Amino acid sequence: MEITELDVTDDMSLRAVYDLERRACLLGREDQPHWSWQEMSGAVRRPDPGERQYFAVGRDAGRIVGFGAAYLGMHDNLEKAWLDVKVDPSAQHRGHGRALLEHAASVARDAGRSVLMTEALLPLDRLADHRTRRFAEAAGFTLSNVEIVRxxxxxxxxxxxxxxxxxxxxxxxxxxxxxxxxxxxxxxxxxxxxxxxxxxxxxxxxxxxxxxxxxxxxxxxxxxxxxxxxxxxxxxxxxxxxxxxxxxxxxxxxxxxxxxxxxxxxxxxxxxxxxxxxxxxxxxxxxxxxxxxxxxxxxxxxxxxxxxxxxxxxxxxxxxxxxxxxxxxxxxx
Known part of the structure; x- marks a missing residue:
């Protein structure tokens, strides 16, 4: 897999990322709300002026199979960064997620961030053993907080x-x-x-x-x-x-x-x-x-x-x- 920075002005690439993210986010939770293409593209192309955003895509044989993101506040909490990684369901379990996560983490570290955070939506009855939690813990993350979605x-x-x-x-x-x-x-x-x-x-x-x-x-x-x-x-x-x-x-x-x-x-x-x-x-x-x-x-x-x-x-x-x-x-x- 080749990892490169995403050009957010490229309509085709950004739309591919949105479609991939939607498939990944709704896997196993198909009836839950999800933001629209209009909302996603607007957030990426006109971000909060107090935050720096970085996006990378992973390509396998020329096809986008995953993306990673780092969100860096610019005015406070300067030791922190939020990370996000999504892999297309058809390309999971091949190490792509871990590679994209570490790539986003390296961007955050290069910006001086030492507290890296991420989040995942999980079934209430699978919080302890869900595969996404196992993925995070295998990458060195520990559970820090739980919010209940209603x-x-x-x-x-x-x-x-x-x-x-x-x-x-x-x-x-x-x-x-x-x-x-x-x-x-x-x-x-x-x-x-x-x-x-x-x-x-x-x-x-x-x-x-x-x-x-x-x-x-x-x-x-x-x-x-x-x-x-x-x-x-x-x-x-x-x-x-x-x-x-x-x-x-x-x-x-x-x-x-x-x-x-x-x-x-x-x-x-x-x-x-x-x-x-x-x-x-x-x-x-x-x-x-x-x-x-x-x-x-x-x-x-x-x-x-x-x-x-x-x-x-x-x-x-x-x-x-x-x-x-x-x-x-x-x-x-």
């Missing part, structure tokens, strides 16, 4: 949404709940990005410790514009404190037309504003806005660390059902 069927009855909002309002009546689509008012962005930056510090992350993410308003605005350009519609519901700052947030990404599953991204409450049911308030309001505007959607997907008792309790209350695990692995040195 799905919620849509639409949710308005009466249930009303009840959650009323429950939240009982403790958080001093906060204003507002929902924005794609663009956030300029006066709210500075406090919103501070809040989002705290997420990876306060949320459970297992055996890997994180620094607060450094997100400038300019980086946030550009990243959000990239998501919209890739066909996504971004719903952001925030709780605004009496002083006008963002105290809590919840994000849902609605995919381009043709897909029926939305993605619940982060929901987070500022450290100084907890205990007021603001997490439930913003999640319920965001969900209400999304399903009202997109009646075609049939489910929403989310995931949280299994040790995040607070968020897990909210998801269970809302009816999210566990379907699989997102296992995170780490290798140091």
């Amino acid at each position: 799905l919620l069927d849509l639409p949710v009855a308005e009466a249930r949404l009303d009840a959650w909002s009323e429950q939240a309002a009982a403790k958080g009546s001093d906060y204003r709940i507002e929902t924005f689509v794609n663009q956030i008012p300029d006066n709210l962005v500075p406090s919103l990005v501070v809040l989002i930056g705290q997420l990876q510090v306060d949320a459970p992350t297992g055996d890997v410790d994180w620094e607060e993410e450094q997100i400038s308003p300019e980086r946030f605005t550009e990243a959000r514009a990239s998501l919209v350009a890739a066909g996504r519609t971004m719903y952001e519901t925030v709780a605004i404190a009496p002083d006008g700052t963002v105290a809590a947030q919840s994000t849902i990404s609605v995919p381009p037309p043709g897909r029926l599953d939305a993605s619940q991204w982060g929901t987070f409450v500022h450290r100084e504003h907890r205990g007021r049911n603001l997490g439930l308030a913003v999640k319920a309001a965001n969900l209400r806005a999304v399903q009202a505007a997109h009646p075609e959607l049939r489910r929403v997907k989310t995931q949280n660390a299994e040790t995040n008792d607070w968020m897990v309790a909210i998801n269970v209350q809302m009816g999210f059902e566990a379907i699989e695990a997102s296992a995170e692995f780490v290798r140091r040195g």
Whole structure:
């Protein structure tokens, strides 16, 4: 197998990578959500300005049989890198995955990264012995964290949404709940990005410790514009404190037309504003806005660390059902 850097401007090669990734990701989990070509190509060609991305492809007899990727944050956590490897199901068990993994790891090491991470979606009942876990451990990675992936069927009855909002309002009546689509008012962005930056510090992350993410308003605005350009519609519901700052947030990404599953991204409450049911308030309001505007959607997907008792309790209350695990692995040195 020959490994070369991927030219992301090459439509044929990038489309081959997408098709391969789709086959690999959906192997054994064919009914699960997967991003579209429009979303994938948009993310690769217009990445987060605070992150460097590297992609390589492996070719056997001229055919792309696998790819490897390294994602390097450029403003914080500079010792870390996320790696990803996928091999076409028809070409697995030939050493291609290990070769691509070590190639991506060498790119990360050359950039000064000593904490290498990767993740895999695994059946809940095969977390201990799944072949993907065995592959990671054979390459020197150890399990560092487990997040539980959950799905919620849509639409949710308005009466249930009303009840959650009323429950939240009982403790958080001093906060204003507002929902924005794609663009956030300029006066709210500075406090919103501070809040989002705290997420990876306060949320459970297992055996890997994180620094607060450094997100400038300019980086946030550009990243959000990239998501919209890739066909996504971004719903952001925030709780605004009496002083006008963002105290809590919840994000849902609605995919381009043709897909029926939305993605619940982060929901987070500022450290100084907890205990007021603001997490439930913003999640319920965001969900209400999304399903009202997109009646075609049939489910929403989310995931949280299994040790995040607070968020897990909210998801269970809302009816999210566990379907699989997102296992995170780490290798140091």
